[in-house]
Amino acid sequence: MKAAPFEYTRVSTLAEACELLSEHGGDAKLIAGGQSLVPMMAMRLARPAWLVDINRLEELKHVELRGDALVVGAAVRQCVIERNADAVRSLPLMNRALKWVGHVQTRNRGTVGGSVVHADPSAEIPLVACVLDATLVLQDTSGRSEVAAREFFFAPMVTAIAPEQCLAEIRFPVWDAPRVGCSFEEVSIRHGDFALVSACAQVALDADGKCVRAALGIGGASPFPHALPEIGAMLEGKVLDDMLIEDAAVAVAGLIDPDGDLHATAEYRRFLARMLAMRVLKAAAEDAAGKGAK
Amino acid sequence: MSEKLYPVSITVNGKAHAAEVPSRLTLVDFLRDTLRLTGTHVGCEHGICGACSVILDGAPVRSCLMFAVQLDGCSVTTIEGLARPDGTPSVLQDAFCEAHGLQCGYCTPGMIVASHALLESNPQPSEAEIRDAIGGNLCRCTGYQQIVDAVQLAAGNLAKGAK
Ligand SMILES: Cc1cc2nc3c(=O)[nH]c(=O)nc-3n(C[C@@H](O)[C@H](O)[C@H](O)COP(=O)(O)OP(=O)(O)OC[C@H]3O[C@@H](n4cnc5c(N)ncnc54)[C@H](O)[C@@H]3O)c2cc1C
Numbered sequence: 009m010k011a012a013p014f015e016y017t018r019v020s021t022l023a024e025a026c027e028l029l030s031e032h033g034g035d036a037k038l039i040a041g042g043q044s045l046v047p048m049m050a051m052r053l054a055r056p057a058w059l060v061d062i063n064r065l066e067e068l069k070h071v072e073l074r075g076d077a078l079v080v081g082a083a084v085r086q087c088v089i090e091r092n093a094d095a096v097r098s099l100p101l102m103n104r105a106l107k108w109v110g111h112v113q114t115r116n117r118g119t120v121g122g123s124v125v126h127a128d129p130s131a132e133i134p135l136v137a138c139v140l141d142a143t144l145v146l147q148d149t150s151g152r153s154e155v156a157a158r159e160f161f162f163a164p165m166v167t168a169i170a171p172e173q174c175l176a177e178i179r180f181p182v183w184d185a186p187r188v189g190c191s192f193e194e195v196s197i198r199h200g201d202f203a204l205v206s207a208c209a210q211v212a213l214d215a216d217g218k219c220v221r222a223a224l225g226i227g228g229a230s231p232f233p234h235a236l237p238e239i240g241a242m243l244e245g246k247v248l249d250d251m252l253i254e255d256a257a258v259a260v261a262g263l264i265d266p267d268g269d270l271h272a273t274a275e276y277r278r279f280l281a282r283m284l285a286m287r288v289l290k291a292a293a294e295d296a297a298g299k300g301a302k
Numbered sequence: 303m304s305e306k307l308y309p310v311s312i313t314v315n316g317k318a319h320a321a322e323v324p325s326r327l328t329l330v331d332f333l334r335d336t337l338r339l340t341g342t343h344v345g346c347e348h349g350i351c352g353a354c355s356v357i358l359d360g361a362p363v364r365s366c367l368m369f370a371v372q373l374d375g376c377s378v379t380t381i382e383g384l385a386r387p388d389g390t391p392s393v394l395q396d397a398f399c400e401a402h403g404l405q406c407g408y409c410t411p412g413m414i415v416a417s418h419a420l421l422e423s424n425p426q427p428s429e430a431e432i433r434d435a436i437g438g439n440l441c442r443c444t445g446y447q448q449i450v451d452a453v454q455l456a457a458g459n460l461a462k463g464a465k
């Protein structure tokens with residue numbers, strides 16, 4: 009046994025989870041897939057006195073189209089969203105991203121919400137949430153509140169969630185346009201490891217091939233998943249030719265300020281961000297162009 | 303300090319086991335130390351190596367990343383549950399021997415569990431699909447190629463009707 013001792017409660021309602029969190033404050037932690045929390049407990053980087061298990065909360069396991077958003081319950085497992093027909097159709101960027109999230113075994117347990125709250129700056133799901141401008145719905149004993157994904161992440165593992173709050177669901181906006189394309193790419197030391205740098209893009213083209221909407225973000229190069237709406241603004245209304253995409257990639261490198269560490273220097277991360285931004289924009293544009301050709 | 307114990311009932315390889323466990327006992331320790339099913343190996347104990355892979359409700363998972371207490375009422379299959387009913391090796395296990403899919407054997411239970419789960423859902427996987435399925439399992443000996451060969455051999459033998 010490697011973790012420090014803790015009291016365990018498996019809750020059967022979200023309200024009960026919120027009660028326990030409010031009663032025990034920072035001493036209690038929720039456990040979802042456990043794929044990040046249990047390693048931290050094994051290394052005693054985390055030693056919650058109470059562990060509140062939300063794995064069997066059906067009320068956190070919905071995946072449904074609601075208005076112009078795909079709503080994903082926080083405890084939906086990554087392997088479920090990977091195969092969910094609505095998600096594959098309406099949120100293709102998430103599907104591309106999930107291929108990079110750990111391995112089959114970790115996706116079979118890990119949840120969408122756990123990845124968001126864990127807030128690793130290289131994590132793919134938080135990046136998708138920021139790029140698509142998703143909304144996070146938090147719950148505590150006093151009710152529900154909402155926060156934009158882009159305002160949720162502050163620094164590695166530091167977010168806007170309070171110790172007594174539970175992430176209930178995430179609303180991912182669905183782009184309702186006939187020609188939407190997307191791409192997710194990253195460079196890591198081995199496939200399935202956390203990314204040194206990742207990039208993803210989603211673009212929509214009109215019937216003439218002009219870009220009507222574009223979103224791009226970079227992971228692993230900032231202390232938080234970094235959506236870059238400036239790049240979208242630069243591309244909208246234009247034809248995404250190679251020259252424009254290269255200019256956009258150069259602009260990406262100027263907008264980020266990566267740190268260096270044991271695995272990669274700041275310069276190398278900046279270089280990767282530029283190259284990956286170029287690749288994902290090209291691939292997303294090609295993906296969109298292949299749809300409903302005029 | 304006497305630690306609080308929690309009752310659990312877990313079905314392992316078709317057999318129900320009831321026990322009282324400390325909350326912090328991981329599933330892999332429950333399997334190895336409580337049930338003495340030492341076929342499942344434990345390497346890193348923090349999710350990196352895949353040696354501890356078991357099948358939970360049909361899907362391969364890391365047994366060091368869950369606590370036994372969480373699995374009350376669940377059903378787990380370990381490497382011991384993959385052999386033929388008479389205890390002789392399965393087609394996949396035979397293929398690992400035949401293709402030299404193991405050397406020291408440390409990673410092998412996890413590799414076999416991961417490839418078994420793959421073949422269950424995808425009986426004719428491509429090489430890329432095999433590499434993806436064992437991507438979460440580290441092997442320090444074989445260089446992986448013979449493991450991929452073994453899974454391909456098993457897929458071929460199963461397709462020819464081997465049981
Ligand atoms: C070998 C390995 C490789 C990995 N590779 C990657 C990778 O490439 N990319 C990647 O993004 N991730 C990776 N991960 C981590 C990923 O698998 C986890 O799924 C994810 O980071 C956390 O999700 P979880 O459901 O397991 O959360 P847990 O580990 O259960 O929880 C993580 C944190 O979130 C909190 N929490 C969970 N759910 C909620 C909720 N609903 N409300 C409030 N708080 C909550 C917990 O209290 C805890 O603090 C990897 C993990 C392993 C073991």
Ligand code: FES
Pocket residue numbers: 343344345346347348349350351352353354355364365366367
């Ligand atoms: S012992 Fe579980 S992954 Fe290494």
Ligand code: FES
Pocket residue numbers: 403404405406407408409410440441442443444
């Ligand atoms: S056979 Fe030795 S670790 Fe794989």
